[in-house]
Amino acid sequence: MKQDEGNETMREIAQSVREGAMAYLRQQYKVVGIVFAVLCLIFIFMAFVLDAQNKVVPFAFLTGGFFSGLCGFLGMKTATNASARTTSAAMQGLNAALKVSFRAGAVMGLIVVGFALLDITGWFLILYYLFPKILPGFLEVNPLPQITVIMLSFGMGASTQALFARVGGGIYTKAADVGADLVGKVEAGIPEDDPRNPAVIADNVGDNVGDVAGMGADLYESYAGSILATAALGVAAIAARDHSDLALQLKYLSAPMIIAGIGVILSILGIYMVRTKEGATMKQLMGSLNFGINGSAVGIAVVSLPLLMYLGLPNVWQIWGAIITGLVAGLIIGKSTEVFTSHDYSPTRAIAKQAQTGPATVIIEGIAVGMESTAIPVITIAVAVAISYYLPGGASEPLMGLYGVGIAAVGMLATLGITLATDAYGPIADNAGGNAEMAKLDKSVRERTDQLDALGNTTAATGKGFAIGSAALTALALLAAYLEEIRYGLIHLAHKDTLIIPGEGSIDTLKVSVSQFMSYYDVTLMNPKVLIGLFMGAAMAFYFCALTMKAVGRSAGAMVEEVRRQFREKPGIMRGEEKPDYARCVEISTVGAQREMILPSLIALVVPVAVGLIFDVAGVLGLLAGGLTTGFVLAIMMANAGGAWDNAKKFIEEGKHKDEYGEKGSEQHKATIVGDTVGDPFKDTSGPSLNILIKLMSMVSSCSLVS
Template sequence: MLTFLAPVGSVIALLFAFYLARRVRQAEEGTEKMKQISAAVRRGANAYLKRQYTGVAIFFAVMFVVLFIMAGFGFLTYFVPFAFVTGGFFSGLSGFIGMRIATSANARTANAASKSLNSGLRVAFSAGGVMGFVVVGLGLLDISFWFFFLKWFYSNPANLGLAADVSAAALESAQVQAITSAMLTFGMGASSMALFARVGGGIFTKAADVGADLVGKVEVGIPEDDPRNPAVIADNVGDNVGDVAGMGADLYESYVGSVISTAALAVAAGYGFKGVSIPMGMAAIGILASIIGTFFVKTKEGASQKNLLTALRRGTWISAAIITVAAFPLIWFGLGSEHIGLYAAVISGLVAGILIGIFTEYYTSDTYNPLKKLAESSKTGAATVIINGLSLGMKSTAAPVVIVGISIIISYFSSGGAQAYDNGLYGIGLSAVGMLSTLGITLATDAYGPVADNAGGIAEMAGLDESVRERTDALDSLGNTTAATGKGFAIGSAALTALALIASYISEVKVRDPNFAFNLNITSPAVLVGLFIGAALPFMFAALTMAAVGKSAQSIVFEVRRQFREIKGLLEGKADPDYETCVDLCTRSAQKQMIAPALMAVIVPIVVGLLLGVNGVCGMLAGATASGFILAIMMANAGGAWDNAKKYIEAGNFGGKGSDCHKASVVGDTVGDPFKDTSGPSINILIKLLSMVSIVFSGLIISCHLM
C-alpha cells in the first residue's frame, strides 16, 4: 500500500537533515570573538527553551489527566491522551533541533560570507534545511507510528466491538473509521505545542528587538547590533526561539493537521484505506521533491536581491514541478482513473501556495513599487509611515483571499463535490496537502532568514570587514522577504487546513451521533452568536499578544537605559554590558505573558460548545477562520513591509542611515515587529487549535450543552 511510503519518506527526511546538519557543523566558526558571541546566543536560546518546555510540560500533564478522565467516561479512546503527548513532543523536538542548528550556523554563516556571498547563502540555507526536513520527517514519523499501530490493534474485530466472523469489508470499514477518528484527535498536541512556541517565542524576540531599537537606535543613536547595546544578545536569541523554533512548531502542526484531517475526510467520502494512503503518499513524495530542489539553491558573487530571490525560488519551483508530475500517477493508481479529478485539487493547492508567496513578495520586497512608496512616505515623518504601512497591509489581503477562494472552488468541484458533498471536502483537504507537500524546502527558505540575521549581528559585533556586513545584510534583507513569504504561505496553508478540520469536526460529530441534526443556517441564534464570537477571537488574541510584547519591551527599555546610565564607559566602548540580565528578563516575561492567549485558545471552544452546542461551535470556527485568515495576512505583510522599508532606506535611499527618513522608518519597523513576528503568525495556529480542541471535546459537547 502507498501508506508504506510515509515511514520511508520520514526516514529519508531525517537522514537528509542529519547530512545538512553535519555539513553546517563542518564549516569554520571564524575568530575567537565570533565563537564567543555565538556561544552567548546559544546559551540564551537554550535557557529560554528549557524554561518554556518546563512550563509547557505542566500544561501537557494536566491535559493528559483531563483526556484520560474523558476516555474513562467514553468520550475518547484511551489512545488519545498518549497521542496528544507524542504530537506535542515531536512538535517541540522539531523546533528544538532546528534552533540548535540555527544557533550553530550563525557565526559559520558570517565566516562563510567573508569568503563569498554564495558560501554564506549555502551555510544559512543548509541550516534552514535542517529545520525544514526535521519538521516533515518527525511529522510523518508520528503519523506513521500511530497509523500502523492502530491498524494492527484494530485488526482484531473484538477491539472494534465486532463479532469474530464479521465480513472482511465490514471489518475494513470499521477499522479505517476507528483509526482516522483516533488520529484526528492527536493533532491537538501538536497544535498546543505550536501555540506556546509561537506565542512565547514571538513575545521574547519582539520584546528584545523593540527594546534594543527604541533605546539603541532611537534614543542613543548607535547602530543596529552594536555590541554596546545590552539587549543585542537577547535580540539575536529571539530570532532563533521565535522565527526558528516557533515557526518550526507552527508548520509541523499545519503539516500533520492537513494529512490527518484529509485522511479522516477520505473515510467520510467512502474512499477507505486507499483514500487515506493518498495524503500520506503525497507527503512522502513531497520530501523527495524538496530534497532534489535544495541542490538548485545557489548564486554568484555580487548578486542583487532579485538574483538571490531567484536562487531560492528555483529550488521551490523545481520541487513543485516534481510534485505536479508525481501526483498524477499517485492518484491514478491509488484511487483509479475515475477519481483523477482529485489531481486538480492537489495542483490547485500547490499553485495557491506559490501564488500567495508571489503576492506577499510583491507587497514586502523593495523590488516593487508598494514598498518603495512606503519608504518614500517617511519624508513626512513616522505618522505617514504608520498610516501607509497599515494601508499596504490591508490591501495585501485581497489577493490571498481570492487565491484561496479559487483553490477551494476548484478543489471542491473537481473532486466531485457537486455530486457528493463529502467527496468535495476530501478534495479541499487534498489541496491543503498539495500546498504543504513541499514544506521541506519551503520551510528551509523561511528558517534561513533568522540565521542570516544572526550572522549580520555577529559580523557587526565581532568587527568584521565592511564587505562581510554588506554580504550578510544582502542575505538578511532577502531573509526578511522569504520570512514574509513564508508567513504568507503558513497563513494560507492554515486557512485550508482549518477548513479541512472544520469539515472533519462535522464528520466526527456524525460518527459519534449518526442521528445528530445539524442546523447551520446563518439565522440560527447558536450559529450567529458563534460566528460573532469566532470573528472576535483573532482580534482579542492579537490584542493580548501585542500588549504582551509592549509590556515585556518596557522592562527591556528600562533595563537598557539603566545600564547606559549606571555602567561607566559603556557608551564609549570601555566597559561590557550585562547581556544575561536582558536575556533573563525577556525569558521570564515571555513565559508569563503567553499564558493568557494560550489558555484562551483552549478554553473558549469548550465553553462555546457547552453553551451553544455543536452548531454554535461550527459558527465559531467559521468566524475565527475567516477573520483570522485576513487579520493574520494584514499584520504579517504590514510588518514585513515596514521592516524592509527601513532596510531600503539604510541601503542609501532617502538620506540613508541616521537621516530623518531613517528615524521615521525605525518607528514603523518597531510597530511592525510584533505585527509580523508575534501576533500575525500566532493567529494561524489559533484558528487550527480551535478546530482541534473542538474535535477532541466533541463527544463531551454532544452530551452536555445548553442549546
C-alpha cells in the first residue's frame, strides 16, 4: 500500500474495479448468508431437538464458513489495491512490478493458511481444555476421537462457502471475459482492455473474483480439510489399538498441524526469494517463482524430520516419508501442468500451429492436449497414494495407512502460503495490463505487464493442477474420515457398542477395522448399491460441469447483448467521444453469477443426503469414490485444456514467431481467441469447481450421516 498508485487516470480505473469487486462480494455474501442460516438452523434442530448431533457442530460449521469468506474479502481487497500499483511499478522495471504483484498475491496465500490454522487450533483448545471445565464429564463422553470428528464439521462450513465462491466467481469472471472478447476483440476489432469496451471493467473485476476470492476459498477448504481428516485418522488409528492412550493420540493429532506451521514460516521465506531481472524470458520468470516454491518445499522436507522426532512418533521415518511423497507429488503435478499449458513447450505451440486451419482444429487440438495432460497427474497421485499408504504400515493397519495418505496431502499443501501467492498474483498482473492499456501508458509498460500476465496464466494453470491434486488426496482422506464419522454415530447416536460382522461375530465398535466396516455394510462391487453410487458420482461430475458451463453461456449471452446495445446506441463510444456504461456490465455479471450459482451448489449439498437416505452407507461410499475418480480426471483435463488455449493465444499475440504462427489481428489470432473463449469456462469455472464438489460431498456425507 506504500507503493505509488500512478496518475489520476490509473487511480480512477483501479477504483472502478475495487467498487465492482466489493459490490459483487456484498451480493454474494447476502446469498451465502441465507444458505448458511438455513443449514445452521437444520444443524441446530438435529443437535438440540433430535439429539442426533453434537451441540458444537452448528457453531463449528459457522466459523469455517466465516473465516473462508473473510479470506476472500481480504484477498480481494488487497488484489484490487495492488493492480494500479503494479502498473506504476512496471514503469520502473519488470522486477519492481513482479515484487509488488507477487507480494500482494502472497497476502491471499498467508491469510488462508493463517485463518485455517487459527480456526482449527482454536476449536481444539476450546473442546479439549475449556469445555471440560464448564461442562463436567465432557471428556468422558467426548474423548479425542469424538473431538476430531466434531471438528470435521468446521470443514463443511469452509467447503460450502468455497463452493459458492468458486461457482459464483467462475460464472462472473467468464461471463464478463467472454462478452468482452466476443464483441470487443472479435466483432469490433479493438484491443483487449480497450477503454471503449463496456465490459472491460467487469472483466477486470472478474479476474479477482475468480482467481483470488474463488481460488483462496477453494484451497482454504483443501488445507483445512486435509489437516482435520488427518488428525481424525491419526487419533482413530491409535484409539483402535488403545483407546486410553491419549498422549499418543495427541501426538498423531498435532503432527499435521506442526507440518502446516512449518510451511507457513518457510512460505514467507520463499516469498522473499522471488525476484527477477529486466528482459527475463518466460522460463526465467517461471524459474524465479519455482525457486521460491522449491526452496520452501526443500525447507519443509529438512525441518519436518527433527520436529517429528522431537514429537516422538513411533514410526517417525515412515510418516516423514509420506510427507516427502506429498511434497514431491505436488511439484511433479505443478511441472506437468506447466509443460502442458506454457507456450514455452510444444503442446501449447501445437494448438497455435493448428490456428492456420481455423477455430475448429484449435478446439480439437486443445481438447486433445487436455486429455493427454491427465496421464502424469493421475499416475503421480496413484503412486503417491500407494507409497504414503503402505509406508506407514497400511498393509497390516489400514487406519495408519490412511493417516499416511492424509499427511501426504498435508505435506503437499504445506507450501500453500507461497503456492497460492503464485496463483493470486496472476489477476493482479492481468489487471495491471488493463490499467496500462486504459491509461494509455508507454508501450514498454504494457509489454512488462503482458510478460507477467502470460506468466500468470501458467501459474494459474499450475495452481489449478496443484489444487486438483491436493483435492484428490484430501478427498481420499475425507473418505476414510467418513468411516470415523460412522463409528461416532454408531456409538454415540445409535448406541451400538458392538457390531455383528459377517463371518466374525460380535466385535466392539471401537475396535472395528476398515475392512470389517466394509463387510458390515457390504461395500463390494457386487453390491448394486455401491455400483449405483459409483455411476451417480461419475454423473455428478459431468452434470455439475454442464450446469456451470450453461450458466456461463447464459450470463455471457446477456453480456454480449449489452455490449452490442451500447455500441449500437452510442456510436460515439468507438470514436472515443462517449464513455461506456461500465456499471451496467458489472451489474449484469453480478446478478447473473448470483442467480446461476444456486442450483449447482444446492445439488452438491442435496445429492449425498439423498443417496444416503436411499442407498445407505454402501451407496454413499460408491458416490464419493465415483465423484472423486471422475471429478479428479475431468478437472485436470478442463483446467489444462483451458490454460493451453489461453497461452496459445498469448503466444501468437507476442508476435515473436509471426512468420510461422501469425501475429495479433491475423486470422490465426482470431482462431485462438475462439479457442480461448471456449476454454474460459473450462479452466476458470467448471474445472476448478470440481475440486470443491468432490470434497464437499464427503463433508456433507459426514455431517449428515444420521439422516
